[in-house]
Each structure stands twice: as C-alpha cells, then as structure tokens.
Amino acid sequence: MFLKFIELKLLSREYIRVINSLTEQAEKEGSFPKLTTKDVEAKLPSAVLNQAIRDAKSVFKKTKKEKKRPILRKPTYYINNQNYSIGHASIAFPIIVDNKVKKTIFPALLTERDQQFLQNATCGLMRIVEKSGKWFAQVSLEIPTETTTGEQVIGIDLGLKVPAVAVTSEGKTRFFGNGRENKYMKRKFRSERKGLGKKKKLRAIRKLDHKEQRWMKDKDHKVSRQIVNFAIKNQVSVIHLEKLTNIRKTTRTSRKNEKNVHTWSFYRLAQFIEYKAKMAGIKVEYVNPAYTSQKCPSCSTLNKAIDRKYSCPCGFHTHRDKVGAMNIIHAPVIGGHSQSA
Structure with a gap:
C-alpha cells in the first residue's frame, strides 16, 4: 500500500512537469501545438496524459492574456470521470505500477454527507493532491436541485463591523459573524508578519499568509452556512446579494478600517452563499447596491447614518446595516426584475 502512494507522488510530479514543459514549448513557438499522447514523452497513463495536455492548453491561454507564463510547482494528478470509480470506502483510478498501467484501488474515508451527494450527483473531473502527508480526492459534482417554492425574499448586507445582516421580506432579522474578532485576528496576523519581516524570515511569512487565508475562508464558510440555514428555516425562495463591483474603490471607511477593507474577501463570502443556496434550491439574485x-x-429619503445608527426625519430608525439589507430586498436586480415593494 505504501508503495502505491510513493508511485502516486511521483506521478503527480510528472503531471506538473508535463504541463510546464508543454507551456514552455508553446511559448517559444507562439501557439499551442496539436498534440496527442503519442507526441508527448511522459510516464503517465494515456487517459491522465490526455488531461495534462488539455490543462497545459488552458494554462497557455491564460499566459497569452496575462503575458507571463506561470510555472506550476504544486504536484497534482487529474483524472476525468470516465477513468475513476468511487466505492463505499475506496477510490479506484489508473496509475503506473511496475511500468504497467493499472486501475488501482485506494482506501478512502467518505462521510455520510459525501455519500449523500454522490448518490444524486453527476461526477466530473477528479483532482488528487497531497496536503500535510495526507492524500485528498477533490471531485467536481453537478447536483440537481429543486427550486424552493414561496414568495419569501431575503436581503443580505455585507460589511466589516458586521460581516453579514439578513432581513426577510416579513421583517425577520439576524446578524452573522463577529466583526471585532475578524479585525483582531487580522491585526494579529499583520503584527506577526511585521515581526517576521524584520527578521527576513520569508518562508515563515508565506506560511503565516496561508494560515490567515485558511482562517478567513473557514469564517466565510461558517457564516454562509448560517445564512443559508436561516433562509431555509424561514422558507425563503430568493436571496438578494449586493453586486460588489469595485467595492474597495467605492467604500468610504475610516483610517483604522482601511487595511481591512482592502484584504477582506467580500466576493468569496458572496460566492459561498450563492453555491450553498443553490444546493438548497434557493435562487440567488444580485442587485444594484447604490444608496442601500x-x-x-419607510419614505425613501436619503440620510447618512451616524456610526451604526440610522435615523430619518419621518421617524424611522434602526441599525444602519439592517437598513441596507431591507433596501437590498427591493433594489433593482441586475439583469432581471426587482421585487415589488
């Protein structure tokens, strides 16, 4: 069993070598050549080599746009859905053993949630990667969903002090995430990086950057899951999100929040909400965030909030971010129709 994983590690390195070699060749020639597996010398199963050629062509297209050839370094191994199979506690795919291509069975830990998804999904490309001495199979899935019926709409306002505020069309409100904790952790990471920078420990800085990104991503996953669960509980059929184009240029923020607004991924949180909502059969629409x-x-008058409090001469007053979420419910949908008031 141990030898199979050693062979898989060598094959994943070979996969990346082939892509880098082909993109370098294409860069010199100015175009990607027409290739088959017979034209490429590589110690890879033909089905996997075919995928490597396709990946190299895709990387070269990006190279032409960005005018700089990326050099891939992280070993990986891709198999298309015709050449692997997933069992109850195993995954089988082709590797080379003793110079022969063999579909090899590897033990795999599949959770009940994984099994549930696989029962109803169409499997796509599978990616094999090694992280911290463990091997992971990442499979793209196409999952059919049934759209939730009903007229409930939810508006979501994203921000720094309050990561997300959700308001339903019936007025039910919930605040998600902990903005103070987020800012504290970002200050902590920033301070540690500064100290490492003075000591010129570049590798340690990179490791710390990755740790910060994992922490932020985990927070976004948790907040997005809580939002979608809130939507399911309230039988919401449509989620409205702000189209946050150029948010870093347009957001007015204080000096102490300036660094946070330039490093926090509003887009990623919105993407997590969108894909989790779609899996639950809830439609996601993006709206114009102007003046929300x-x-x-109550009366559509424009007023500036003082700190986190919003007050209007008409007598309406509430939390500033709640106002944003309430207006997002009825804001014009980009490329569609807005919800009636």
Whole structure:
C-alpha cells in the first residue's frame, strides 16, 4: 500500500512537469501545438496524459492574456470521470505500477454527507493532491436541485463591523459573524508578519499568509452556512446579494478600517452563499447596491447614518446595516426584475 502512494507522488510530479514543459514549448513557438499522447514523452497513463495536455492548453491561454507564463510547482494528478470509480470506502483510478498501467484501488474515508451527494450527483473531473502527508480526492459534482417554492425574499448586507445582516421580506432579522474578532485576528496576523519581516524570515511569512487565508475562508464558510440555514428555516425562495463591483474603490471607511477593507474577501463570502443556496434550491439574485445604506425604507429619503445608527426625519430608525439589507430586498436586480415593494 505504501508503495502505491510513493508511485502516486511521483506521478503527480510528472503531471506538473508535463504541463510546464508543454507551456514552455508553446511559448517559444507562439501557439499551442496539436498534440496527442503519442507526441508527448511522459510516464503517465494515456487517459491522465490526455488531461495534462488539455490543462497545459488552458494554462497557455491564460499566459497569452496575462503575458507571463506561470510555472506550476504544486504536484497534482487529474483524472476525468470516465477513468475513476468511487466505492463505499475506496477510490479506484489508473496509475503506473511496475511500468504497467493499472486501475488501482485506494482506501478512502467518505462521510455520510459525501455519500449523500454522490448518490444524486453527476461526477466530473477528479483532482488528487497531497496536503500535510495526507492524500485528498477533490471531485467536481453537478447536483440537481429543486427550486424552493414561496414568495419569501431575503436581503443580505455585507460589511466589516458586521460581516453579514439578513432581513426577510416579513421583517425577520439576524446578524452573522463577529466583526471585532475578524479585525483582531487580522491585526494579529499583520503584527506577526511585521515581526517576521524584520527578521527576513520569508518562508515563515508565506506560511503565516496561508494560515490567515485558511482562517478567513473557514469564517466565510461558517457564516454562509448560517445564512443559508436561516433562509431555509424561514422558507425563503430568493436571496438578494449586493453586486460588489469595485467595492474597495467605492467604500468610504475610516483610517483604522482601511487595511481591512482592502484584504477582506467580500466576493468569496458572496460566492459561498450563492453555491450553498443553490444546493438548497434557493435562487440567488444580485442587485444594484447604490444608496442601500442611505435610503429610508419607510419614505425613501436619503440620510447618512451616524456610526451604526440610522435615523430619518419621518421617524424611522434602526441599525444602519439592517437598513441596507431591507433596501437590498427591493433594489433593482441586475439583469432581471426587482421585487415589488
């Protein structure tokens, strides 16, 4: 069993070598050549080599756009859905053993949630990677969903001090995430990087960057899951999210929040909400965010909030971010129709 994993490690390195070699050749020639597996010398199963050629062509297309050839370094191994199979506690795919291509069975730990997804999904490309001495199989899935019926709409306002505020069309409100904790952790990572920078420990800085990204990603996953669960509980059929194009250029923020707004991934959180909502059969629509934090939901007058409090001369007052979420419910949908008031 141990020898199979050693062979898999060598094959994953070979996979990356082939891609880098082909993209370098294409860069010299100015175009990607027409290739088959017979034209490429590589110690890879033909089905996997075919995928490597396709990946190299895709990387070269990006090279032409960005005018710089990326050199891939992290070993990986891709298998298309016709050449692997997933069992109850195993995965089988082709590797080379004793110079012969053999579909080899590897033990795998599949959770009940994994099994549930696989029962109803169409499997796509599978990616094999090694992380911290453990091997992972990442499979793309196409999952059919049934759209939730009903008229409930939820508006979600994303921010720094409050990561997300959700308001349903019936007025039910919930705040998600901990903005203070987020800012504290980012300050902590920033301070540690500064100290490592003075000591010129570049490798340690890179490791710390990866640790920060994993922490932020985990927070986004948890907040997005809580939002979708809130939507399911309230029988929501449509989620409205702000189209946050150029948010870093347009957001007005204090000096102490300036670094946070330039490093926090609003887009990633929105993407996590979207894909989790779609899996639950909830439609996601993006709306124009103009004036959503200033417009009074009661009389439509524009007012500026003072700190986190919003007050209007008409008598309406509430939390500033709640105002944004309430207005997002009825804001114009980009490329579609807005919800009626």
